[in-house]
Amino acid sequence: MKTSWRSASLVASAAAVLVLTTACGQDKADTSTGSQNVGAAPAANGYGSAGAAASPSTGAGAAGQNTGAQTQSAGQLAVADTDKLGEVVTDSAGMTLYRFDKDTAEPPKSNCDGDCATAWPPVPASGATAPIGIDKTLLGEVTRTDGTKQLTYEGWPLYRFAKDTKAGDTKGQGVGGTWYATAPDGKKASGGGEAAAGGSAEAGDLPGLSTRNDPELGEVVVDKNGMTVYRFEKDVPWPMKSNCVGECLEKWPVVAPVDAADTKGIDNKNDGRRGYVVNNRPDGLKQQSIDCWPLYTFAGDKKPGDTNGQGVGGTWYAISPEGKPLGKPK
Incomplete structure (x- = not known):
């Protein structure tokens, strides 16, 4: 990649x-x-299902998934060139980072809590860095309702998707018509052709x-x-x-x-x-x-x-x- x-x-x-x-x-x-x-059965709040037995208080992902992998720091971000969606922003492990249409970028605000945050674990702001040559101001943070700090990119809060289990997965693309992989310009990735x-x-x-x-x-x-x-x-x-x-x-x-x-x-x-x-x-x-x-x-x-x-x-x-x-x- x-x-x-x-x-x-x-x-x-x-x-x-x-x-x-x-x-x-x-x-x-x-x-x-x-x-x-x-x-x-209907997914929690229409946000997309993260799998069985996920607890909103733990931020757990899909059943059997490593919770720590979903909540760990993004590390140094990267841009992956995918076949289906073109370039998308990923964390240091290659996991796709998403944005939510119901959030706002100006001012940054996350509207994904509870069951939503189970299916779409927020990316912690701590420890995230931009690569050499990229304006660090592209990265920011927003304080969530629970007091934790979430990473933002061009103002948009960033999330992982619990059903993405390996680097390069983009299973969250288009879920509910509101979730999209983040493009390098901060907009929604949509593919080319x-x-x-x-x-x-x-x-x-x-x-x-x-x-x-x-x-x-x-x-x-x-x-x-x-x-x-x-x-x-x-x-x-x-x-x-x-x-x-x-x-x-x-x-x-x-x-x-x-x-x-x-x-x-x-x-x-x-x-x-x-x-x-x-x-x-x-x-x-x-x-x-x-x-x-x-x-x-x-x-x-x-x-x-x-x-x-x-x-x-x-x-x-x-x-x-x-x-x-x-x-x-x-």
């Missing part, structure tokens, strides 16, 4: 999102559990939601990284409800809210009943929808243009710009 470094400046941005009120028949969050396609729309744009150059022409399925919705967007036939559009919860979200991360202005070729109208609105999920996640169908990507898709999620379980289908399931048998 090769490592390389580059300096970067902190970029902070805010995006306006649509808030679901009475559209799609959801006046308030639905607290019923519903069914999912993996037969698993050609844009699925057929151009040479890099991931992140596309609108928040757009379309591409798939040779087999036709016009398919894709996210900002060119990854195929899906709908789940066990979900309910009226009143809108997602039945993919808990461990299901590890395979099918939710698509975060995307402002209507940050779309191209998408049916982004909202008539107050059905339309382009945000699903306020009982687990606290906010999920974009088209025609009241909640949107997901698939963890099994590794590059733009992949449609490995198509037809999985007879319930998952790529979604059209109008919200229709593509390629679904009649």
